[in-house]
Amino acid sequence: MNRIENAFKNKPIFMPYFPLGYPDLETSVDVIEALATPALAGGARENGADLIEVGLSFSDPLADGPVIQQATQIALEKGITVKKSLEAVKELRTRGVTIPLILMGYYNPMLAYGLEKFIRDAREADADGFIIPDLPMEEAEEFTSVAGDLPLIQMLAPTSPDERMEAIARNAKGFIYLVSVTGVTGERREISNDLGALIARVRAHTSAPVCVGFGIGTPEQAKQVGQLADGVIVGSACVKTIGGSEKPVEAAKEFARSFAAALGKSY
Amino acid sequence: MTTTLLPHKFGPYGGQFVPETLMPALIELEREFVSARNDPAFNAEFDKLMASFVGRPTPLTYAKRLSEKLGGSQIYLKREDLAHTGAHKINNALGQALLVKRMGKKRIVAETGAGQHGVASATAAALLGLECVVYMGSVDIARQEPNVFRMRLLGAEVRPVESGTKTLKDAINEAIRDWVTNVRDTHYLLGSALGPHPYPTIVREFQSVIGREAREQMLMDAGRLPDTVIACVGGGSNAIGVFSGFVNDEHVELIGVEAGGSGIPSGKHAARFGDPEKARVGVIHGTRTYVLQDEDGQIAETHSVSAGLDYAAIGPEHAMLRDNERAFYTSATDVEALNAFQMLCHTEGIIPALESSHAVAEVIKKAPTMRKDQVILVNLSGRGDKDLNTVIKELGTNM
Numbered sequence: 001m002n003r004i005e006n007a008f009k010n011k012p013i014f015m016p017y018f019p020l021g022y023p024d025l026e027t028s029v030d031v032i033e034a035l036a037t038p039a040l041a042g043g044a045r046e047n048g049a050d051l052i053e054v055g056l057s058f059s060d061p062l063a064d065g066p067v068i069q070q071a072t073q074i075a076l077e078k079g080i081t082v083k084k085s086l087e088a089v090k091e092l093r094t095r096g097v098t099i100p101l102i103l104m105g106y107y108n109p110m111l112a113y114g115l116e117k118f119i120r121d122a123r124e125a126d127a128d129g130f131i132i133p134d135l136p137m138e139e140a141e142e143f144t145s146v147a148g149d150l151p152l153i154q155m156l157a158p159t160s161p162d163e164r165m166e167a168i169a170r171n172a173k174g175f176i177y178l179v180s181v182t183g184v185t186g187e188r189r190e191i192s193n194d195l196g197a198l199i200a201r202v203r204a205h206t207s208a209p210v211c212v213g214f215g216i217g218t219p220e221q222a223k224q225v226g227q228l229a230d231g232v233i234v235g236s237a238c239v240k241t242i243g244g245s246e247k248p249v250e251a252a253k254e255f256a257r258s259f260a261a262a263l264g265k266s267y
Numbered sequence: 268m269t270t271t272l273l274p275h276k277f278g279p280y281g282g283q284f285v286p287e288t289l290m291p292a293l294i295e296l297e298r299e300f301v302s303a304r305n306d307p308a309f310n311a312e313f314d315k316l317m318a319s320f321v322g323r324p325t326p327l328t329y330a331k332r333l334s335e336k337l338g339g340s341q342i343y344l345k346r347e348d349l350a351h352t353g354a355h356k357i358n359n360a361l362g363q364a365l366l367v368k369r370m371g372k373k374r375i376v377a378e379t380g381a382g383q384h385g386v387a388s389a390t391a392a393a394l395l396g397l398e399c400v401v402y403m404g405s406v407d408i409a410r411q412e413p414n415v416f417r418m419r420l421l422g423a424e425v426r427p428v429e430s431g432t433k434t435l436k437d438a439i440n441e442a443i444r445d446w447v448t449n450v451r452d453t454h455y456l457l458g459s460a461l462g463p464h465p466y467p468t469i470v471r472e473f474q475s476v477i478g479r480e481a482r483e484q485m486l487m488d489a490g491r492l493p494d495t496v497i498a499c500v501g502g503g504s505n506a507i508g509v510f511s512g513f514v515n516d517e518h519v520e521l522i523g524v525e526a527g528g529s530g531i532p533s534g535k536h537a538a539r540f541g542d543p544e545k546a547r548v549g550v551i552h553g554t555r556t557y558v559l560q561d562e563d564g565q566i567a568e569t570h571s572v573s574a575g576l577d578y579a580a581i582g583p584e585h586a587m588l589r590d591n592e593r594a595f596y597t598s599a600t601d602v603e604a605l606n607a608f609q610m611l612c613h614t615e616g617i618i619p620a621l622e623s624s625h626a627v628a629e630v631i632k633k634a635p636t637m638r639k640d641q642v643i644l645v646n647l648s649g650r651g652d653k654d655l656n657t658v659i660k661e662l663g664t665n666m
Contacts, residue, residue: 060440112562138290159291
């Protein structure tokens with residue numbers, strides 16, 4: 001059983017996003033490690049995140065709201081690159097992070113790195129898959145033909161009509177990333193009332209796990225979404241809380257604990 | 268895996284690199300565009316507005332004194348500067364705004380660099396009763412202030428963009444973010460031959476009126492086709508518009524002029540085809556094309572005295588035309604463009620936009636190398652009133 005399948009044994013899963021290189025490379029690696037394993041309480045490993053979206057930075061992140069824009073901009077100013085990001089993933093494995101790590105980034109830096117080299121190095125770093133927001137089904141083949149068994153996570157949106165949902169879900173590997181709102185990443189005051197119906201539409205086309213992202217900012221909202229979906233993705237709130245803290249690693253542990261608890265995960 | 272109605276690529280360039288949320292909107296837009304172009308009523312309405320509102324056909328002017336001064340070929344100007352709102356941008360803005368009405372949407376968002384597309388969008392929105400929000404980098408707001416007032420007078424909301432380089436690239440990012448948030452009732456009125464399919468095709472089709480008119484006018488006035496057609500290229504909408512009229516006339520040479528800024532070696536420019544070190548094929552704003560970028564695939568900062576050419580990528584169809592050697596691309600520096608600006612003012616009594624001045628700069632280099640019985644057609648894409656602040660600043664006491 002691969003890592004992603006394994007992660008979904010205990011649903012709903014908690015899936016935070018954090019960009020490598022923010023607020024600096026070393027801290028970001030510590031933060032991601034802390035999100036994965038918030039504490040060793042009494043010798044027992046206390047779980048936090050079940051899967052982490054590891055962010056690769058891009059100068060023009062057009063699907064992202066202000067929080068992630070600013071964080072990735074800082075990461076770039078501090079000198080993050082694709083190469084350093086992949087090395088950081090390798091470092092996380094060395095430190096004993098065993099949960100799935102999915103690389104989330106825009107297409108151009110991957111193309112500039114060279115697709116074959118990018119996939120090879122991602123595989124060597126022991127990453128588990130990719131999320132590329134500007135690579136819809138229509139353009140994905142160039143990437144997936146090189147990626148082989150490493151999944152490109154497919155995204156669905158509230159605007160996707162049924163025939164697209166069917167076509168996209170048919171090829172889904174790993175899980176479905178369901179964008180819960182029309183818009184960019186970032187917290188919203190409320191979870192849409194239509195989310196249940198939207199998830200039901202997706203489930204009609206696939207048996208793959210459905211994870212919901214965009215707009216989830218609090219443990220309460222995560223709990224609400226967790227009752228409907230197989231996984232809860234938290235990006236901007238994670239970046240803002242941890243990035244705004246003077247002790248980011250402690251903040252990451254606390255963040256992971258609170259969301260894991262809200263999703264009914266007790267260890 | 269694509270089932271588009273129209274070709275979605277230009278050779279290896281183009282495509283649809285956008286978030287899933289926007290894909291249904293692109294599919295709808297393409298469907299509506301195809302049905303509109305096959306609808307005589309739509310075309311009649313477009314043509315009527317082009318004549319009665321925009322003032323088309325725009326004239327073809329023989330530039331007698333400029334031709335004599337340069338001492339080579341004869342020079343003709345296609346006067347898009349005389350189109351209503353002062354640039355070619357209105358052709359596409361009105362065309363797309365008519366599509367918006369057809370789709371039943373009520374709101375448009377647009378990006379603008381020099382402000383010409385913003386003004387054109389605001390104008391089309393006012394004419395057709397649409398809500399209009401224009402995103403504009405704060406650097407561009409400062410250097411194109413008259414156009415900001417114009418947009419506001421026309422009832423549009425101008426939203427300053429403070430992210431990134433605060434120029435056209437970042438205005439496009441913000442316009443896309445607005446569009447992705449409000450896609451159900453909002454159309455993104457993209458102003459250049461850029462972005463995801465079907466935009467490059469739609470923009471070319473609405474701008475092709477320039478090339479059709481110019482070809483007819485050349486045959487009428489000069490009794491022949493030009494030897495060379497020259498246009499400036501930012502995203503490339505005025506160039507693709509005028510080129511489209513001549514692309515099948517194989518003996519007509521097509522030249523696009525990019526912004527050379529402070530010169531290619533300085534690194535401060537927007538010459539996508541002119542700098543092989545910084546420009547590689549990549550993906551930006553939904554399309555695959557030549558993009559100025561660093562080694563790590565981060566989009567590079569660009570520089571040009573003209574806000575409308577100050578952009579890191581070039582329309583995908585231009586990339587194909589260049590590969591096929593059907594069109595050739597060169598660049599003009601800020602200094603060359605400013606010289607051309609002044610020369611056209613003095614010799615022809617026409618104040619050109621700084622963007623269009625780049626095309627005139629190439630004419631100044633090219634015409635003296637040609638014979639007197641040869642002909643250059645230059646697309647004068649816009650007028651220069653909006654640039655007076657910049658020009659006064661750049662030329663200082665030389666004025």
